Structure formats: C-alpha cells, structure tokens
Amino acid sequence: MLPEIQSLYQTGSLVRIPPAQDVPMSDRVRRVLDTSPIRRLASITQLGMVSLVYPGATHSRFEHTLGVYGNAVGVLARFAGDAGFESMVDDRLADAFVLAALLHDVGHWPFCHPIEDMRIAELGEHETRIGGWIERSELANCIRDDWACDAADVLSLLCPGSVRPSDHTSGHRFLASCLSGPIDVDKLDYLQRDSLHAGVPYGRNFDAGRLIASLCIHPQTGALAVGDKGRTAAEMMVFSRYIMFSEVYWHHTVRAATAMLQRCVFLLQHRLDLESTLGMKEAEWIANLRRSAEGSVAEPLAEGLFGSRRRLYKRAAEFNAVDGDQVHGRLARKPYWWLVALAERLAGSLSSKSGVVVHAVDVLVDAPPVKLEVDINMDVIGRDGTTRTLGDVSPVASALASQQFDNHVKRVRVFLRDDVRDEVLNKISAGELTFLIMEAIDALESELA
Structure with a gap:
C-alpha cells in the first residue's frame, strides 16, 4: 500500500485545509512540498482577478495543489483492492499519479490563464514548463531518491499528447483521464475551493465524497466513468461548473479586469521580457508590470488594476x-x-x-x-x-x-x-x-x- 494511503488513517500524518479537509502527509510528500517550485505556488493566487469582485478569493495555488493531491490519494484509495485496477496500475504508475497531482500547477506563473489565452507564441502553455522546473530544482533529487517513477512518467500523465499513442498503457490512459477529463481530481477541488473562498454556494452543491466513491473503470474504453449511484452527484457537479463559470470566472467585472490585464500585457510584451517574468512571485510580477507601464499608454490599465485606486x-x-x-x-x-x-x-x-x-x-x-x-x-x-x-x-x-x-x-x-x-x-x-x-x-x- 502506498504510504500516502496509509497516512489517510493516521491522525498524526494529516494536514487540515479548508473546508475541513484532511490531506495525508507522508515523509516523501513533505519533501516535495518543501521544494522551491512548490513553495512558490503559495505566492500565486488561484483566481487572479476574481478577488477584485469577490474579495475573499485570495487563496493560493499551493492550497489548491494540496486539495488536488488529496483527491488523487482518495481515488487511489477508492480502487485499492480492485483487481481490474491493480492489474493495470503498478507501483511505478501509482507513484507517478501522486506526483502528477502534486506538480500539476508547478508550471504556472502569475495570471497564467488569461495570458495563455492570448496565445503569445514564445510562451506556450504552463504544462510544457513542468519538466524544466523539475530538472532545474531539488525536485529532481526528490523524485530520484523517494519515488518508484521518474520525471518522464509524471510528464506523460500531465501531457499525454506528448507521448506516442502506442506507449499509452490502459493504466496510463485511466490515470490521465483522472487528472484531466469531464470529472477529474482538479475540478473536484477547484469548484468547491473557489466557491468557498469567493463566498458563493454555487460550486459546493455536489457531493464530492459520493462522486469519488462511485468512480469506476469504463468496461469498454478503460477510462474513468461513474457508477449509477454517483449519477446525481455528477449531474450536480456539471451544473455547479456551469454556474461557477457564469457567475464567478466569467462575471462581467472579472472579465473587465481580465481584459485590462491582457491589453496591458499585449502593449508591454516587448518591454516586459515575459519569459524572464515566469518564475516570479505574484507581487514581484505586478511590481514589474507597473514599472514597465510607466509613461506608456498601458500605465492607466496597470494602475487601474494594481494602483492605489481601483479603476476598472x-x-x-x-x-x-x-x-x-x-x-x-x-x-x-x-x-x-x-x-x-x-x-x-x-x-x-x-x-x-x-x-x-x-x-x-x-x-x-x-x-x-x-x-x-x-x-x-x-x-x-x-x-x-x-x-x-x-x-x-x-x-x-x-x-x-x-x-x-x-x-x-x-x-x-x-x-x-x-x-x-x-x-x-x-x-x-x-x-x-x-x-x-x-x-x-x-x-x-x-x-x-
């Protein structure tokens, strides 16, 4: 049994995060969480511009990372002892899945999603940067010393398109669908966590525990599916996601601020040297943007967002x-x-x-x-x-x-x-x-x- 699953049942090996969620902590997971790439996520907000509309939505990507990891361990615990699952997921792949959940946001930079949506050619998507963060940091030693997998195994789950289809095993396809799909460990966390911190009920109106307990392996495709007992929970999650996008993520004032940020970055992209800013903490990134905007047509945009007086x-x-x-x-x-x-x-x-x-x-x-x-x-x-x-x-x-x-x-x-x-x-x-x-x-x- 994985040490992370064992930690689920040991009260001294749990960390509490909102909303009253116990996250299992093994020694090797603690070592990963103490690395600089993961600690950096504590300085990057999960929702960026949303806090201009919902002031409580200032939680970090580190908190979200812990929640996603906790869900991943919950999924593995759900299938512990399942003969079909264990026939296609060995210890190496299970380790890679746990690490993928821990590292899935390591490639993020401040205000990553709206900048990604601009499709600035040289930046690419944040998932493509995870490998670089691993190689250039103490994460490489952590993985080598403590885990049965390697970085390539982790990246193949996070970026399945980078792996030849012939190299995809049934276990690989299943776990990749648990990380990114209609219902996955990421969405299970961010809908409820974002809803909690925004102070709205929309993302918390589904039973995540019931949903995880009802997950099953699709008999034909081998992908993640839901058993009949989880149908209502899945239905409510779909509706929760719809309302969260409509009322929070795409709230008109949130989008006004997002559009201001995007135009500001667009106008300053050659002044900013965006590539050099991707490793910054959020406060550093904002200060750099404001300095770069001084005296330019982008200055009112930057100051309206981050200056002493909000002006959207x-x-x-x-x-x-x-x-x-x-x-x-x-x-x-x-x-x-x-x-x-x-x-x-x-x-x-x-x-x-x-x-x-x-x-x-x-x-x-x-x-x-x-x-x-x-x-x-x-x-x-x-x-x-x-x-x-x-x-x-x-x-x-x-x-x-x-x-x-x-x-x-x-x-x-x-x-x-x-x-x-x-x-x-x-x-x-x-x-x-x-x-x-x-x-x-x-x-x-x-x-x-």
Missing part, C-alpha cells in the same frame, strides 16, 4: 450565443491580436459617431478564447452494466451538452474606459453600438481577407 473599465455591450449570436458567433475564438485590431477600429468608429474622443486603448473586446473547456459529458455505468452518457440520463447535463460548454457561459463583451463609456452611451443607442461593432467586424475581415 465598464461594460458597454454584451452578446451571448442565443440572443446575440450575430456578434458572438463571429468573435468567439478569434485570435487575441484580431480582437485588439477590432477594438482599435471600433474606437475610431465610436469617435466619429458620438463626437467623443475615444482612443484605441479605451476600447477592449473580450471574447471566448481559442482554447475550449473540457467537454462536460462522461459515461455512466448502470447497475446492469449498460453504458450511457451523462447527457442521456440527466436532463440538466443534456441541456448543457447540446451546445459547446463555452458558448453557454462565455459571452462577448465590449468594455470602455469608465468615463468614456458614460459619454459614448449618452450619445448613441445600444442598437447603434451593435451596428458599429458589426460594421467594424466586416471592415476588418475584408481588410485581412
């Missing part, structure tokens, strides 16, 4: 995939540089139409990014062994699965600098603003054709 852009227009699809459908998943070009063109149109001076940096266009969220659907295994998707047995999941998840929860919004917004909307109607947006889209598409 305001929503001028909003379009969803149902009522506003004529705009949403044309802007969702456009490259970030394209949205900046549209904002600059729209600034000129607004100036001409309203008579108000609108500078290019006064307009921000926020749209669902290129990268899609993981599909919400997964298979439910009935008591008689029949397999159906969650959407087939749940009207809630069926409704959410009928369109791509992002289109339900991620809206297209146009933000204007606060004082400019008020002046412009006093001069032009909502219909006229929509017409100007469509006109600017048409003109930009024609120019780039």
Whole structure:
C-alpha cells in the first residue's frame, strides 16, 4: 500500500485545509512540498482577478495543489483492492499519479490563464514548463531518491499528447483521464475551493465524497466513468461548473479586469521580457508590470488594476450565443491580436459617431478564447452494466451538452474606459453600438481577407 494511503488513517500524518479537509502527509510528500517550485505556488493566487469582485478569493495555488493531491490519494484509495485496477496500475504508475497531482500547477506563473489565452507564441502553455522546473530544482533529487517513477512518467500523465499513442498503457490512459477529463481530481477541488473562498454556494452543491466513491473503470474504453449511484452527484457537479463559470470566472467585472490585464500585457510584451517574468512571485510580477507601464499608454490599465485606486473599465455591450449570436458567433475564438485590431477600429468608429474622443486603448473586446473547456459529458455505468452518457440520463447535463460548454457561459463583451463609456452611451443607442461593432467586424475581415 502506498504510504500516502496509509497516512489517510493516521491522525498524526494529516494536514487540515479548508473546508475541513484532511490531506495525508507522508515523509516523501513533505519533501516535495518543501521544494522551491512548490513553495512558490503559495505566492500565486488561484483566481487572479476574481478577488477584485469577490474579495475573499485570495487563496493560493499551493492550497489548491494540496486539495488536488488529496483527491488523487482518495481515488487511489477508492480502487485499492480492485483487481481490474491493480492489474493495470503498478507501483511505478501509482507513484507517478501522486506526483502528477502534486506538480500539476508547478508550471504556472502569475495570471497564467488569461495570458495563455492570448496565445503569445514564445510562451506556450504552463504544462510544457513542468519538466524544466523539475530538472532545474531539488525536485529532481526528490523524485530520484523517494519515488518508484521518474520525471518522464509524471510528464506523460500531465501531457499525454506528448507521448506516442502506442506507449499509452490502459493504466496510463485511466490515470490521465483522472487528472484531466469531464470529472477529474482538479475540478473536484477547484469548484468547491473557489466557491468557498469567493463566498458563493454555487460550486459546493455536489457531493464530492459520493462522486469519488462511485468512480469506476469504463468496461469498454478503460477510462474513468461513474457508477449509477454517483449519477446525481455528477449531474450536480456539471451544473455547479456551469454556474461557477457564469457567475464567478466569467462575471462581467472579472472579465473587465481580465481584459485590462491582457491589453496591458499585449502593449508591454516587448518591454516586459515575459519569459524572464515566469518564475516570479505574484507581487514581484505586478511590481514589474507597473514599472514597465510607466509613461506608456498601458500605465492607466496597470494602475487601474494594481494602483492605489481601483479603476476598472465598464461594460458597454454584451452578446451571448442565443440572443446575440450575430456578434458572438463571429468573435468567439478569434485570435487575441484580431480582437485588439477590432477594438482599435471600433474606437475610431465610436469617435466619429458620438463626437467623443475615444482612443484605441479605451476600447477592449473580450471574447471566448481559442482554447475550449473540457467537454462536460462522461459515461455512466448502470447497475446492469449498460453504458450511457451523462447527457442521456440527466436532463440538466443534456441541456448543457447540446451546445459547446463555452458558448453557454462565455459571452462577448465590449468594455470602455469608465468615463468614456458614460459619454459614448449618452450619445448613441445600444442598437447603434451593435451596428458599429458589426460594421467594424466586416471592415476588418475584408481588410485581412
């Protein structure tokens, strides 16, 4: 039995984290947690801009890491003694799974997700940086001395696309789906933890313990599935995720702050030397951004976010995939540089139409990014062994699965600098603003054709 599972039942080997969760601590896990790459996560907030709207949402990626690791141990404990599981997951792979849960966020830098969404070519995604953090730190010695796997085993679970399909064993595929899938150890933690710290109930309305207890191995694909007893918990988790995106992660004020940060980084990307900032703690990163913005058109953006007085852009227009699809459908998943070009063109149109001076940096266009969220659907295994998707047995999941998840929860919004917004909307109607947006889209598409 893995020492981490043994620690589950030893009161002296547990660490308490919110909300009243006991996380098992073996000696080798303590050594990993004491390394500099993991300790750095304590200085990076989990939700970034969300705390500007929900002040309690200042918890760290380190706390989240402990929660994900605790869930991973819970999954292994759930399958302990299961002959099918043990036939495909040996000690080496189980060790790699525990480490993958501990290290899954090591590649993160401050405000990582919104910057990743910009697709700045040289940065790539944070998962691709985990190997470098391992190699350049004491983590390499920890893994070599204490664990039955190596760094390559860990990376193959975190980045399964980097491994040849022929090298994927059934155990590898199963554990990779436990780390990233419709229901995984990451989502099981962040939905509840983010909801707790934001002070909202939306992400805590599902029974995580029941869900973990009902996990099973899909009889045909070998991936993670849910037994019939966990169907309701899975249904509630799907709905919780939908509401958390709608009301927290994509709250219009959170997105205004996010759009300000993205434009600031876009304007300063050559001044910042982004690559050199990826190892910084969050406070250092913010100080560096503010210094870089001094005297530039990006300074009001940086100071509005991180200065002594909060000053956020305001929503001028909003379009969803149902009522506003004529705009949403044309802007969702456009490259970030394209949205900046549209904002600059729209600034000129607004100036001409309203008579108000609108500078290019006064307009921000926020749209669902290129990268899609993981599909919400997964298979439910009935008591008689029949397999159906969650959407087939749940009207809630069926409704959410009928369109791509992002289109339900991620809206297209146009933000204007606060004082400019008020002046412009006093001069032009909502219909006229929509017409100007469509006109600017048409003109930009024609120019780039």
